[in-house]
Amino acid sequence: MPLALETIRLVKRFGGLLAANDVSLAVEHGEIRGLIGPNGAGKTTLVNLVTGVHPPDMGDVKLGGQSLRGCAMHEIARLGLVRSFQVTRLFGNMTVSENLMTSFFARRNRATGDGTKQIGNMLELTRLGPLADTQAKKLSGGQRALLQMACGFMVPGSCYVLDEPFAGINPVIKDAIIDMIVDVNRRHGATFLVVSHEMAIVRRLCRQVTVMMEGRVAAQGTLDEVARLPEVIAGYLGKALE
Amino acid sequence: MSASFAFPPSFRRSVITIVVTAAVFAFAPLVAGSFALHVLTISFYFVILAASWNLLAGYTGQFSLAHHAFAAIGAYTSGLLGYHYGVPAWIGIPSGVVMAALFGVILGRLVLRMRAIYLAIATWAFAETVHIYLTADYQFTRGELGLSVKPLYGSVDPLPYYFTFLALTVLVLIGLRALIDSPIGYFMRAIKDDELRAKSLGIDTTRVKIAVFSISSAIAGLAGAFYGHFIVLLSPQMIDFSEMAKIVIMVVIGGFGTFLGPVIGAAPVQMVMTYLQKYGEWNLAIFALIVIVLMRFSMEGLASLFTPLWRNLWARHDA
Numbered sequence: 001m002p003l004a005l006e007t008i009r010l011v012k013r014f015g016g017l018l019a020a021n022d023v024s025l026a027v028e029h030g031e032i033r034g035l036i037g038p039n040g041a042g043k044t045t046l047v048n049l050v051t052g053v054h055p056p057d058m059g060d061v062k063l064g065g066q067s068l069r070g071c072a073m074h075e076i077a078r079l080g081l082v083r084s085f086q087v088t089r090l091f092g093n094m095t096v097s098e099n100l101m102t103s104f105f106a107r108r109n110r111a112t113g114d115g116t117k118q119i120g121n122m123l124e125l126t127r128l129g130p131l132a133d134t135q136a137k138k139l140s141g142g143q144r145a146l147l148q149m150a151c152g153f154m155v156p157g158s159c160y161v162l163d164e165p166f167a168g169i170n171p172v173i174k175d176a177i178i179d180m181i182v183d184v185n186r187r188h189g190a191t192f193l194v195v196s197h198e199m200a201i202v203r204r205l206c207r208q209v210t211v212m213m214e215g216r217v218a219a220q221g222t223l224d225e226v227a228r229l230p231e232v233i234a235g236y237l238g239k240a241l242e
Numbered sequence: 243m244s245a246s247f248a249f250p251p252s253f254r255r256s257v258i259t260i261v262v263t264a265a266v267f268a269f270a271p272l273v274a275g276s277f278a279l280h281v282l283t284i285s286f287y288f289v290i291l292a293a294s295w296n297l298l299a300g301y302t303g304q305f306s307l308a309h310h311a312f313a314a315i316g317a318y319t320s321g322l323l324g325y326h327y328g329v330p331a332w333i334g335i336p337s338g339v340v341m342a343a344l345f346g347v348i349l350g351r352l353v354l355r356m357r358a359i360y361l362a363i364a365t366w367a368f369a370e371t372v373h374i375y376l377t378a379d380y381q382f383t384r385g386e387l388g389l390s391v392k393p394l395y396g397s398v399d400p401l402p403y404y405f406t407f408l409a410l411t412v413l414v415l416i417g418l419r420a421l422i423d424s425p426i427g428y429f430m431r432a433i434k435d436d437e438l439r440a441k442s443l444g445i446d447t448t449r450v451k452i453a454v455f456s457i458s459s460a461i462a463g464l465a466g467a468f469y470g471h472f473i474v475l476l477s478p479q480m481i482d483f484s485e486m487a488k489i490v491i492m493v494v495i496g497g498f499g500t501f502l503g504p505v506i507g508a509a510p511v512q513m514v515m516t517y518l519q520k521y522g523e524w525n526l527a528i529f530a531l532i533v534i535v536l537m538r539f540s541m542e543g544l545a546s547l548f549t550p551l552w553r554n555l556w557a558r559h560d561a
């Protein structure tokens with residue numbers, strides 16, 4: 001069985017800055033992989049390379065064994081790769097329900113069933129029901145993040161790339177997001193690559209983590225394994241665990 | 243894309259409202275004189291132009307300034323086919339629609355990646371080019387002399403034209419409402435709000451934008467083609483910038499990006515402008531000022547006054 005998500009020697013330069021320097025990553029089917037590293041390490045850049053926001057200068061991305069070279073962003077999404085943005089992006093002038101419906105229409109297929117029913121489920125799961133007809137731009141930061149996640153789950157994807165889904169969110173909403181991730185992972189066998197600084201959550205969700213520093217993959221293993229490496233402690237965890 | 247899709251309940255309500263309103267207007271000839279009917283007919287023409295431009299600018303965020311040119315392309319296609327080749331209106335009008343749609347696809351593709359202000363300038367340049375062509379190639383287009391077009395009906399009686407444009411308006415509005423309530427309508431609004439996010443969800447934004455450009459151009463071409471067979475004399479003035487400004491004014495005063503906006507904005511603006519015609523360009527300037535104020539303070543247009551009314555009207559059904 002091919003890997004769910006694979007990056008092969010990705011290189012991306014922004015002017016003089018090597019934001020991705022020979023990044024190779026292999027995520028198995030059904031795995032929830034953690035991606036950690038200090039700010040500016042290139043985590044978001046990697047997410048953007050995988051999802052087609054930036055074309056890589058060199059290297060390739062494979063989704064379920066299929067190369068994504070030359071694929072437009074929307075084509076990658078239609079192959080089942082779902083992402084969330086670190087800085088939450090929603091359709092601000094559309095209501096909560098309309099945001100969910102748009103995500104549904106964008107990726108629906110023969111098997112996806114009834115969008116209205118699925119919106120009902122999502123509103124219940126996220127407890128955003130009372131806000132169903134509220135414009136997304138009027139929501140709080142946490143509600144926005146939650147809605148962005150819910151949009152990604154309207155049609156189950158095969159692979160999720162989540163960029164700091166827990167940053168700046170209250171614990172109740174954090175738990176709601178964790179529950180959604182675990183649920184989609186168990187029920188649909190979806191694969192996850194989760195960027196996060198929250199070590200407690202990473203420990204709970206991810207058997208394996210990848211550490212990025214200065215555009216490179218610095219280490220990989222269980223969280224406890226990488227936490228013991230001197231270079232990881234020096235470059236990242238020393239600061240993160242303080 | 244073969245998954246099932248059902249229109250929301252609001253779609254049926256909109257259709258009912260459109261049909262009932264049109265039925266009321268069907269009685270207008272009992273009370274209105276022929277000049278008033280003429281003005282109303284032209285108002286319907288502008289409702290169609292304003293509503294189709296609103297689809298492009300208000301819903302999708304492509305602030306085109308070529309909409310009047312697409313109406314002219316529809317009008318001149320049918321007019322020229324009739325004038326030079328004796329082609330009847332029932333072939334000329336669909337030809338005008340197709341021509342406008344084709345130019346819409348081409349222009350839509352050209353301006354695809356342009357940001358707001360560049361798109362506005364590029365589409366304005368396109369309109370000017372069409373304007374210049376119609377004036378310059380006068381041997382074919384008759385230029386400023388004017389192209390005479392066969393009337394749609396035998397007589398000059400305004401009544402059949404009134405009903406033709408009323409019916410056309412109903413059809414176009416129902417069609418637009420259906421489009422807005424369908425997946426592509428969600429995609430249009432998504433693109434206007436955040437194109438990158440729309441792409442990341444799997445929406446082929448290029449296709450949607452070009453499709454909307456050509457649909458809205460085709461509708462302008464349709465209105466223009468009928469208009470030509472109604473006013474029977476076409477001139478390049480149809481692509482005067484003031485015509486485009488009028489469309490913008492109607493939509494902004496009515497409610498930019500709302501369905502009702504262009505519908506209720508067009509007629510009052512057209513009527514006031516007709517009756518204030520003796521003040522010439524000044525009345526355009528006054529309206530332009532109103533538009534600047536409305537946009538500057540991001541005030542909603544007339545449509546927002548009707549929102550509570552609309553809710554109350556259907557509240558009992560929802561309860």
Ligand SMILES: Nc1ncnc2c1ncn2[C@@H]1O[C@H](COP(=O)(O)OP(=O)(O)O)[C@@H](O)[C@H]1O
Nearest residue numbers: 014017019037038039040041042043044045046
């Ligand atoms: N679009 C861009 N243009 C120029 N520089 C960028 C761009 N995106 C990211 N960078 C730079 O690349 C480096 C890695 O950034 P990023 O991937 O956002 O890191 P992280 O998500 O790990 O905090 C940073 O120095 C950042 O300034």
Ligand SMILES: [Mg+2]
Nearest residue numbers: 043044045086
């Ligand atoms: Mg980041």
